[in-house]
Amino acid sequence: MLEIRNLHAKAGEKLILRGVNLKVGAGEVHAIMGPNGSGKSTLAQVIAGRDLYEVTEGEILYEGRNLLELSPEERAREGIFLAFQYPVEIPGVSNLYFLRTALNAIRKHRGLEELDVMDFMELVRERVKLLGMNEALLERPVNEGFSGGEKKRNEILQMAVLEPRLAILDETDSGLDIDALKAVAAGINAMRSPERAMIVVTHYQRLLEYVEPDFVHVMADGRIVRSGDKELARELERQGYAWLEEEAALAQENRS
Amino acid sequence: MNTAVTGTATGQESWLALFAERERELANECPWWVHGLRRTALARFAEIGFPTTKIEEWRYTNLAPLTRTVFTAARRPTGHEQLPETWLDGLDAIVVRTVNGYPISGLGQRGLAIRSLRQAWQEQPELVQNHLARYASFDRHAFVALNTAFCEDGLLVEIAPGAVLDKPVLLLHHLTPGGETVASHPRVLVLAGANSQANIVEAWLGPDSAVYLRNSVTELVTGEGAVLEYVRLEMEGDQAYHFGAFHARQGRSSTLAVHTILLGGNLVRSEVGVVLDGEGASATLNGLYVGKGRQHMDNYTTLDHARPHATSLELYKGILDGHSEAVFHGRIIVRPEAQKTDAIQRNKNLLLSRDAVINTKPQLEIYADDVRCTHGATVGQVDADAVFYLRSRGIGHQEARRLLTLAFAQEITDRVQPPALREHLAEELLKRLDDPVGVTP
Numbered sequence: 001m002l003e004i005r006n007l008h009a010k011a012g013e014k015l016i017l018r019g020v021n022l023k024v025g026a027g028e029v030h031a032i033m034g035p036n037g038s039g040k041s042t043l044a045q046v047i048a049g050r051d052l053y054e055v056t057e058g059e060i061l062y063e064g065r066n067l068l069e070l071s072p073e074e075r076a077r078e079g080i081f082l083a084f085q086y087p088v089e090i091p092g093v094s095n096l097y098f099l100r101t102a103l104n105a106i107r108k109h110r111g112l113e114e115l116d117v118m119d120f121m122e123l124v125r126e127r128v129k130l131l132g133m134n135e136a137l138l139e140r141p142v143n144e145g146f147s148g149g150e151k152k153r154n155e156i157l158q159m160a161v162l163e164p165r166l167a168i169l170d171e172t173d174s175g176l177d178i179d180a181l182k183a184v185a186a187g188i189n190a191m192r193s194p195e196r197a198m199i200v201v202t203h204y205q206r207l208l209e210y211v212e213p214d215f216v217h218v219m220a221d222g223r224i225v226r227s228g229d230k231e232l233a234r235e236l237e238r239q240g241y242a243w244l245e246e247e248a249a250l251a252q253e254n255r256s
Numbered sequence: 257m258n259t260a261v262t263g264t265a266t267g268q269e270s271w272l273a274l275f276a277e278r279e280r281e282l283a284n285e286c287p288w289w290v291h292g293l294r295r296t297a298l299a300r301f302a303e304i305g306f307p308t309t310k311i312e313e314w315r316y317t318n319l320a321p322l323t324r325t326v327f328t329a330a331r332r333p334t335g336h337e338q339l340p341e342t343w344l345d346g347l348d349a350i351v352v353r354t355v356n357g358y359p360i361s362g363l364g365q366r367g368l369a370i371r372s373l374r375q376a377w378q379e380q381p382e383l384v385q386n387h388l389a390r391y392a393s394f395d396r397h398a399f400v401a402l403n404t405a406f407c408e409d410g411l412l413v414e415i416a417p418g419a420v421l422d423k424p425v426l427l428l429h430h431l432t433p434g435g436e437t438v439a440s441h442p443r444v445l446v447l448a449g450a451n452s453q454a455n456i457v458e459a460w461l462g463p464d465s466a467v468y469l470r471n472s473v474t475e476l477v478t479g480e481g482a483v484l485e486y487v488r489l490e491m492e493g494d495q496a497y498h499f500g501a502f503h504a505r506q507g508r509s510s511t512l513a514v515h516t517i518l519l520g521g522n523l524v525r526s527e528v529g530v531v532l533d534g535e536g537a538s539a540t541l542n543g544l545y546v547g548k549g550r551q552h553m554d555n556y557t558t559l560d561h562a563r564p565h566a567t568s569l570e571l572y573k574g575i576l577d578g579h580s581e582a583v584f585h586g587r588i589i590v591r592p593e594a595q596k597t598d599a600i601q602r603n604k605n606l607l608l609s610r611d612a613v614i615n616t617k618p619q620l621e622i623y624a625d626d627v628r629c630t631h632g633a634t635v636g637q638v639d640a641d642a643v644f645y646l647r648s649r650g651i652g653h654q655e656a657r658r659l660l661t662l663a664f665a666q667e668i669t670d671r672v673q674p675p676a677l678r679e680h681l682a683e684e685l686l687k688r689l690d691d692p693v694g695v696t697p
Contacts, residue, residue, distance in 0.1 A: 048648050076650035088645040092663025101659070102649035109650070141663075158649065 001026045001063060001197050002047075002166055008057035009046050016042045018222035019058070024166070027194040031208055031233060032201045034219035035241040040201045041085055043219070044170040047199075048082035049075050062166070076102075077109035079165030083155035083172050085201075090142035095154065098142050099124065099161055106162060127160040131187045149180035156187040167191065168199045173207035185210030205237035220244040267323040268305050272298070275405060278329060282408060286374070287381050290388075290407075297394045297404035306398050316583045316615045317525060317554045322497050327439035327469050329406070330356035330431065339430050342491075343680045344459055349426040356431055357442040358409050367419025367452070373410035373443060384412065387445055391475040391503040391531070399499040399525075403441040403473040410443030413456070417449030417479060424455040424674045431462040431470060439469040450479035450507070455673045459489040462496050462520070469497045476504040476512075480534065483511045485673040488528075491684070492521035494549075501527045508534030508563075515672045516572075517681060518545040518553050519688060529558040532566040532594075543572035544668040546685055547580030547612070554583040559601075561594040561627075568598075573668050574605040575661060576612035577689060587619040588629060595624050601631040606664050608638065608657075608689070658686060 002024040009017040016039050024030055034040050046053050047060065049072035060067040067075065090098065104114040115123070128135055133153050143151050152172050159167050169188065173181055188198070188211050200211060208216075208230065216232040217224045225244065226232065275282075275298050283291045306323045307314040333355035345351075352370050353360050359372040377384040394401035411427060429442050448454060460470055470492060478484055492498045498521040506512055516526050530539045545553040559568045574582045584603045605614045618631040638660050646656035662682055669681045 050644055071653070072644060072647040073650050073652050073656075076648055082648050084645065084648075088639075088641045090642050090645070090660070090663065092666045093659055098646070098649070098659075101655070102646075102651055105650040105652065105655075162649065 003061040004058070005061070006058035007043075007046070007055065007060065009042060009053045009055045011042070011053050015056075016053070016222055017046065020219075020222070020224055022217065022224060024197045024199060026165075026197055028215065029192065029198045029200060029211065029213045031213035031216045031230075032199060032219055032224075033203070033205075033216060033233060033236055035244065036203070038219040039222040040219050041170055044082055044168045044199070044201050047075075047168055048072060048080060073105070076162075076164075077106050081159050081162055081164030081167045083152075083159060083167065083169040085170040085172075085174065087143045087146075087151040087155055089144045089146075091144050093142050094138075095140055095142050096124070096138045099158060102158070103161055124157075124161060127157055130160065130190060131157055132183050133157060148175040149177065152176060152180065152184055153187070156184055159191060160187060165195065166197050166199070168201065170201045171203060172200075173202055173204065181207065182210060205233045208233045218244065220247070267325065268302070270326040271402060272302055274327070274329060282406075285378075287377055289381075289385055290377055293389055294405045294407060297389075297401045300394055301398055301401040301405060304396065304398055304401070313556060313585065316581070317523070317552065319523075322469070322523065325437060325467070325469075328436050330438035330440035330468070331434060332356065332358050333360055333432070335360065337430070337432050340461065340463075342461065343684075344426065344428060344461075347424070347426060347457075347674070347676055349424045349457065349674075350421075351426045351428060352411065353428045353430060354411065354442055356438070357429070357440045359411055367416040368421055368425070368454075369414045369416075370425070371412050373412050373445065374408070376412040384445070387447060387475065387477060389475075391477070391505050392473045392501055392529075393503075397501070399471050400473055400501050403443060403471050403501075406439075406441045407443045410445065413444065413446040415446075415448045415452040415454050415482075418451050419449065420453040421455065424457055427456065427458040429458070429460045429470070429472065431460075431468060433463065433466040433468045437467050439471060442470070442472040444472075444474040446474070446476040448476065448478045448482045448484055451481040452479065453483045455485040455487075457487040457489060457674075457677070459491060460498065460500070461491050462493040464493040465495060466493055467495045467497075468493070469499075471499045472501070474500075474502045476502070478504065478506045478510040478512055480507040481509050482507065484513070486512065486514045487672055487677065488514065488516045488526070490516075490518045490520060490524060490526065492524070494520065494522060496521045498524045500525070501529075503529045505531045505533050506537040506539060509536040510534060511538045513540040513542065513671075513673075515668070516541070516543045516555070517668075517672070518543075518555070519684060521551065521553075523552045525554040525556065527556045527558075529560070530568070531560040531562055532568065533562045535563045535565050537563065537566045539566075539568045541568070541570040541572070542668050542671055543584075544665055545572070545574045545582050546576075546665070546688060547574070547582055548577040548688060548691070549580060550578070551580040552582070553580070554585075556583075556585045556587075558587045558589065559599060561588070561590045561597045561599065564594055565596045566594065566598075568600070570599075570601040571668065572603045573664065574603075574614055575608065575665060575685075575689070576605065576614060577608040579609075579611045581613040582615070584614070584616045584633070585619065586617070586631070588621070588631070590622040590624050590627050590629065592623045595626045597624060597627040597629070599627070599629045601629075603633040604664075605633075605635045606638065606661065607635060608661065658689075661689065662686065
């Protein structure tokens with residue numbers, strides 16, 4: 001479904017991704033872990049099409065197509081979804097209106113009929129229930145005045161409504177209390193399917209106790225430095241990321 | 257078009273000549289004091305002339321093109337004018353129209369009387385004399401002086417004490433240039449009795465592609481405990497000069513909300529002055545100015561706290577595209593007697609293009625010590641993070657910008673009364689911003 005080859009990307013003059021290689025197949029859940037500043041979030045944003053980053057080398061293939069040629073909205077319409085680490089507050093736009101506009105833009109692109117308010121409400125109510133979300137949040141402006149947990153749940157709600165083929169969850173677990181974490185994990189698990197792939201970006205192993213990954217990758221210094229199964233996540237939890245920094249320092253010495 | 261362009265002095269002189277030419281007609285059939293008022297106003301105009309950018313209140317608005325233009329008087333309507341229909345005609349409201357400043361309809365219903373000023377100063381000279389030109393001072397103001405000097409007619413709106421109007425009153429000012437460069441000076445006087453409640457919408461509509469001057473003055477008095485919602489909707493043609501002055505005096509415990517929406521015109525100056533002249537009065541001034549192309553929109557507001565325990569809340573928002581320019585100059589005066597004043601002023605601007613310009617200036621003059629006055633201004637672009645967020649959900653780039661721009665405006669439009677106006681205003685705004693003239697390359 002997704003193939004990333006030798007991806008290099010920079011923000012301004014600063015090179016952040018230094019040759020990422022990753023293959024994600026349908027139905028798979030990949031966890032990407034790593035210390036702060038390792039490039040995890042940048043990778044997530046580059047896949048979604050954020051223009052703050054410039055791809056200088058390498059490519060991303062999505063279902064055989066060159067993803068980098070598509071605008072962010074085209075990627076979303078083709079089934080890519082990014083749950084933001086910091087969901088944006090949009091005063092003046094109601095959550096419902098936003099969701100319906102987004103869903104209809106995607107449906108239109110796929111040649112489906114746009115949903116009217118009644119049908120849409122039915123769909124949203126069902127998904128809200130699934131996530132144990134407060135329905136009152138639907139009428140409020142997007143993320144405005146939401147607690148951290150409400151914002152993250154709102155991201156998962158959007159994923160549940162938009163039904164992407166590839167979902168990237170960028171630190172969706174950070175800042176959540178245990179109840180919110182369980183609710184978010186339940187939402188993610190409910191979305192797992194043989195047709196859908198997920199990339200779970202996280203700093204801690206905590207979320208992975210509830211969402212079991214098929215593959216775990218460790219990023220450091222803009223590259224994936226190790227890959228394995230869920231055992232790797234446990235190992236990281238025990239050892240922390242210090243060993244990576246030592247390795248990186250060694251690599252630095254070898255380069256110079 | 258017979259626009260004669262001459263020097264500044266000649267521009268001013270042309271107004272004096274126009275007055276002399278029309279004086280006999282003007283003096284006809286009106287009480288002596290009305291004509292006396294006109295002559296005083298004209299004399300004042302002759303003395304002070306048009307303001308220049310050297311005067312602080314006009315620093316960012318260059319009137320040179322206007323002062324060089326020679327205008328003729330807009331004609332008295334014959335009653336056969338073809339008036340354009342707009343969505344405003346579809347509002348469920350009590351509608352009164354003027355054409356070129358002359359009322360073409362008047363009406364009365366329980367608790368509400370709307371007459372032509374000309375009729376009113378014949379029938380009840382004392383009533384009119386007690387109020388006309390008492391709130392909109394022409395002493396230091398060329399445009400109010402000109403309006404007063406050329407005040408031939410207008411509207412008197414009276415809301416009876418205790419009356420609660422069940423429908424909004426819509427005052428529609430039309431203008432028919434008839435191929436000439438005309439000036440029209442609409443005049444409105446609103447007297448809202450004690451404990452009355454009303455919603456008034458005053459709108460200015462004019463044709464595109466015609467240079468004309470609309471110089472409008474509205475005066476409003478709210479009696480004790482009155483509750484008024486007043487919407488000022490400027491939708492002039494694209495070549496118009498629009499000067500709109502609104503001056504209100506508030507009685508004790510009265511509530512006034514003035515919503516000023518500037519959409520059309522080429523050079524626009526809107527002045528809103530409210531004197532909180534009763535204890536416990538409360539005033540809300542909302543404003544929204546939407547500029548594109550080479551539009552210039554100047555907002556000058558004055559909140560004069562004259563009595564204690566009064567509150568004022570002011571929020572003006574601007575959306576500027578293309579090479580448009582706007583000014584927000586908000587003055588708050590707190591008189592020595594006005595203890596416990598609570599005044600909040602905010603000005604927020606959204607620049608949609610790199611070439612748009614906003615000048616914002618708060619001016620606080622506080623002579624009492626136990627008060628709370630705050631002010632703040634912001635200028636920003638469409639939030640790139642928000643645009644990306646919307647796009648990442650499948651919403652197109654243009655649509656995302658439209659959504660965010662509309663959301664910015666909604667803080668104002670959602671407060672406008674009656675609610676039936678809101679959706680139309682949003683559409684009007686988008687229509688104007690989507691128009692190719694407003695798009696920056």
